Amino acid sequence: MSDHDYRPKSKVGQWFNDRLPLLTLANHLTDYPTPKNLNYWWTFGGILTFCLITQIVTGLTLAMHYIAHADMAFESVEHIMRDVNYGWLIRYIHANGASMFFLAVYIHIFRSLFYGSYKSPREIIWILGIIIYLLMMAAAFMGYVLPWGQMSFWGATVITNLFSAIPLVGEGIVTWLWGGYSVDNPTLTRFFTLHYLIPFLILGLVVLHIWALHVPGNNNPVGIDIKKPSKDTVPFHPYIVIKDGFALLMFMIVFAFFVFYAPNILGHADNYIEANPMVTPAHIVPEWYLLPFYAILRSVPDKLLGVVAMLSAILILAVLPWLDTSKIRSAVFRPLYKQFYWILVADVLILGYVGAMPAEGLYLLIARVATAYYFLHFLVILPVLGFKEKTLPVPLSITEPVLGGSPNLAAARNKESKIE
Amino acid sequence: MSEKKTKRRDFLFTATTAVGAVGAAAVVWPMIDQMNPDASVKALASTEVDVSALTPGNTLTVLWRGKPVFIRRRTQEEIDEARSVKMEDLIHPEKDEDRAKNPEWLVMLGVCTHLGCVPLNDKGDYNGWFCPCHGSHYDTSGRIRKGPAPWNMEVPKYEFVDANTIKIG
Numbered sequence: 001m002s003d004h005d006y007r008p009k010s011k012v013g014q015w016f017n018d019r020l021p022l023l024t025l026a027n028h029l030t031d032y033p034t035p036k037n038l039n040y041w042w043t044f045g046g047i048l049t050f051c052l053i054t055q056i057v058t059g060l061t062l063a064m065h066y067i068a069h070a071d072m073a074f075e076s077v078e079h080i081m082r083d084v085n086y087g088w089l090i091r092y093i094h095a096n097g098a099s100m101f102f103l104a105v106y107i108h109i110f111r112s113l114f115y116g117s118y119k120s121p122r123e124i125i126w127i128l129g130i131i132i133y134l135l136m137m138a139a140a141f142m143g144y145v146l147p148w149g150q151m152s153f154w155g156a157t158v159i160t161n162l163f164s165a166i167p168l169v170g171e172g173i174v175t176w177l178w179g180g181y182s183v184d185n186p187t188l189t190r191f192f193t194l195h196y197l198i199p200f201l202i203l204g205l206v207v208l209h210i211w212a213l214h215v216p217g218n219n220n221p222v223g224i225d226i227k228k229p230s231k232d233t234v235p236f237h238p239y240i241v242i243k244d245g246f247a248l249l250m251f252m253i254v255f256a257f258f259v260f261y262a263p264n265i266l267g268h269a270d271n272y273i274e275a276n277p278m279v280t281p282a283h284i285v286p287e288w289y290l291l292p293f294y295a296i297l298r299s300v301p302d303k304l305l306g307v308v309a310m311l312s313a314i315l316i317l318a319v320l321p322w323l324d325t326s327k328i329r330s331a332v333f334r335p336l337y338k339q340f341y342w343i344l345v346a347d348v349l350i351l352g353y354v355g356a357m358p359a360e361g362l363y364l365l366i367a368r369v370a371t372a373y374y375f376l377h378f379l380v381i382l383p384v385l386g387f388k389e390k391t392l393p394v395p396l397s398i399t400e401p402v403l404g405g406s407p408n409l410a411a412a413r414n415k416e417s418k419i420e
Numbered sequence: 421m422s423e424k425k426t427k428r429r430d431f432l433f434t435a436t437t438a439v440g441a442v443g444a445a446a447v448v449w450p451m452i453d454q455m456n457p458d459a460s461v462k463a464l465a466s467t468e469v470d471v472s473a474l475t476p477g478n479t480l481t482v483l484w485r486g487k488p489v490f491i492r493r494r495t496q497e498e499i500d501e502a503r504s505v506k507m508e509d510l511i512h513p514e515k516d517e518d519r520a521k522n523p524e525w526l527v528m529l530g531v532c533t534h535l536g537c538v539p540l541n542d543k544g545d546y547n548g549w550f551c552p553c554h555g556s557h558y559d560t561s562g563r564i565r566k567g568p569a570p571w572n573m574e575v576p577k578y579e580f581v582d583a584n585t586i587k588i589g
Contacts, residue, residue, distance in 0.1 A: 154537065158553065161536040176452075180461045182486030190455065278481055278488050280537040284553050298554055303534055303570050359554055 028214070033233035034240050035220035037398050041111040042218065043247030044104050045210075050248055051101040052206065056199050058094040066146065068192035070185035073148035074274040092263040098140050099266045100255050102289035105133060109317075114341055116329030117219040123321040125212040130318045132205045137290065137314075139198040142191040149271030150281050156183045156191070158284060162297075165304040182277060223330025224394055232398040283358065291355030292348050296374070298359040299367040309371065316378050323378055325386025333392040337385055344377050461485075466589030468581060471525075479541050481530055484588045488530035488538050489576065490549075491586060494560065499523045501547065502561035512571045516561040519575050527578045527586060528562045534569035549573070 006027040008014050017023040065084050067076040080087035109129070112118050118126035145156045160177050164170040179186030217228050226232040234240070258266065266288060270281045286294050296313050300306035316323075331338040351370045357363040467484050471491055474480050477498075480491040494502075502516040503523075520526045530538050530549075537553035544550030545566060546559035556567030563572040578588045 154553075158535040158537065161534075164536075176456050178457075179455055180457045180486055184461075184486045186455075186458070186461070277483060277486055278538065280552060282552050284537065298568075301568055303568055306568065 030235065030237040032214060032236040033217065033229035034236050035218055035226055035232060035398060036234045036239075037220050037222060038218065038240070038243075039221055040247055041107070043244045044108040044111065046244035047104045047248055047251050048101070048108060049206065051097060051104055052199065052202060054097050055094065055101060056203070058090050058097060059196070059199065061090050062094055063196065068146070068189050070148060070188050070275070073146060073188060077147045089259070092259045096255065096258040096263060096266065098143065099258070099287070099289065100251075101136065102140070104251070105136065106289070109133070110345065113344070114331045115219055115221060116223055116324070116331070118321045119324065119329050120321065121216045122219060125209060126321060127318055128205055128209045128212060132202055132209065134314065135198050135202050135205070139195055139202070140287065140289070142195040142198070144287060145188065145191050146195065147271060148188065148275045150273045150275060151268045151271040151284070153183060153275035153277065154280055154284050155286060156187065162307050165307040167304070219329060220398065221330060221332065222395060222398055223328065223332065224397070226398060285356055288352065288356070292351035295351040295355030295367045296371045298355070299364065299371040313374060316375070320378065324382045326389060326391070327386075328391045328394060333394050334389060335392065336389045340377065340381055340385065344374075347373050347377070466587055468585055468587045470584055471586055472584035476524070482588070484576070489588055490526070490528055490530040490562070492526040494520070494524055494526055498547070498560040502559060505559065511564050514563060514572055519561050519563070519572070522580070526562060527588065528573045528575045531573065532556055532569055533564065533571040533573065534567070539573070
């Protein structure tokens with residue numbers, strides 16, 4: 001790579017860079033060759049970095065006013081909302097920021113699914129991403145417990161009780177997680193500690209995620225390997241920086257809408273009632289971003305198998321690079337996969353919807369069918385499709401079909417125009 | 421490298437690793453065990469409840485170890501219903517006679533064995549309890565009859581200290 005040839009212009013820069021090559025790193029990041037056909041679906045990596053930083057900064061500020069104690073947590077959150085200068089703003093940014101974070105991560109994940117970004121040689125990037133996603137869910141769940149409202153308390157009870165499904169040691173593990181015989185003060189203090197820790201673990205994994213990305217470079221909408229640097233690439237700065245910046249601004253409009261105009265619309269009114277271990281709310285629902293998995297949990301009538309199904313639904317993503325047997329990355333050139341992709345999107349949305357509904361009657365039936373289809377997609381359709389599907393001809397480069405040099409010009413152009 | 425020397429090194433490596441592993445485990449265990457219930461939590465092991473005001477057909481809910489305990493003074497109908505159930509109809513077969521030594525009094529943890537919610541009184545298809553979280557139905561003996569919960573609601577250790585006082589734990 002060209003990075004290694006880099007030499008700072010100034011004497012001081014050279015002296016510093018010889019001892020700690022930070023300037024070489026900065027040069028690598030600005031010059032980093034990026035496919036020039038990246039569309040706006042590729043801007044969510046930058047948006048996610050913004051979300052993480054926002055959560056860390058607002059989280060640190062909230063931690064200065066929050067009290068992690070079962071008797072005081074609820075009041076301290078109200079104190080933040082009413083007394084602390086701009087406390088309401090910081091808390092609403094943090095609470096809605098979690099939802100925005102998940103919104104962005106779901107788009108980011110589904111972009112990878114569409115364009116086959118998880119395939120060789122990018123499996124490690126993908127697996128790191130799944131680990132980040134798991135940590136995000138853990139952090140979000142524990143963060144939701146901290147206000148010590150009714151949903152906090154009962155959400156914590158239900159989720160920690162999932163571990164009681166483990167044969168023999170389950171009950172012992174749950175008691176250990178709680179630090180008592182029910183969710184109580186010891187549970188709250190450890191959740192606060194872990195909620196504080198996890199974002200920094202995520203930050204470390206994000207560095208690895210980006211590092212692993214910079215080895216093969218970005219995938220792109222055409223999904224072919226490209227030469228770097230070449231006519232097919234542009235330097236990250238200023239091209240991608242500007243594009244990411246613009247997308248981030250658009251995203252922040254949506255973010256600000258929720259913070260200023262509908263700050264509680266994604267939450268539950270029950271969480272403004274202080275935790276009461278004697279009364280369970282009539283209808284316990286997790287936050288929207290966990291609903292599809294909640295629907296899978298409830299669709300299985302057996303306790304242990306329900307938990308196994310829910311965890312498998314997430315972990316199955318980690319082995320996706322080996323379940324998808326097709327060598328073609330982008331769905332643009334996979335006419336059948338493209339259809340199954342949209343069915344999967346619909347399936348996950350349906351799971352999310354029924355996850356918010358009571359688990360009975362027609363809702364339960366729909367949840368069961370959608371759960372079965374979810375696993376069918378990954379375990380049967382994807383492996384088989386790689387062998388059966390007749391894919392469209394792939395262009396030789398990003399530039400060639402546009403400039404007219406490719407033998408696959410017509411096909412590529414035809415398909416390119418279709419995705420717009 | 422001579423054969424003899426290699427073996428001596430192997431022994432040292434194995435011995436060092438073994439001692440290191442024991443040492444690491446000795447340090448890790450306190451870090452893990454500190455999360456288990458502490459002495460102050462364990463100290464709240466029992467609680468005494470005055471049940472003199474409870475009339476038949478009513479339930480008293482008290483907190484024991486942070487969990488609700490249902491104390492139900494059952495009517496004769498409820499007792500008859502609970503005792504007439506055939507064992508083969510039960511998901512988790514337990515005789516009502518074993519769950520309620522004194523048939524009029526049913527004492528159990530008010531915690532659904534599915535995922536720990538508090539079931540609602542006098543609800544559900546079996547006139548006992550119904551869990552609103554994931555739809556488990558319990559009968560008048562607190563036994564699971566329908567839904568995802570795997571077991572009957574747990575009967576804790578308890579005793580009548582005198583005619584009007586129950587000691588739980």
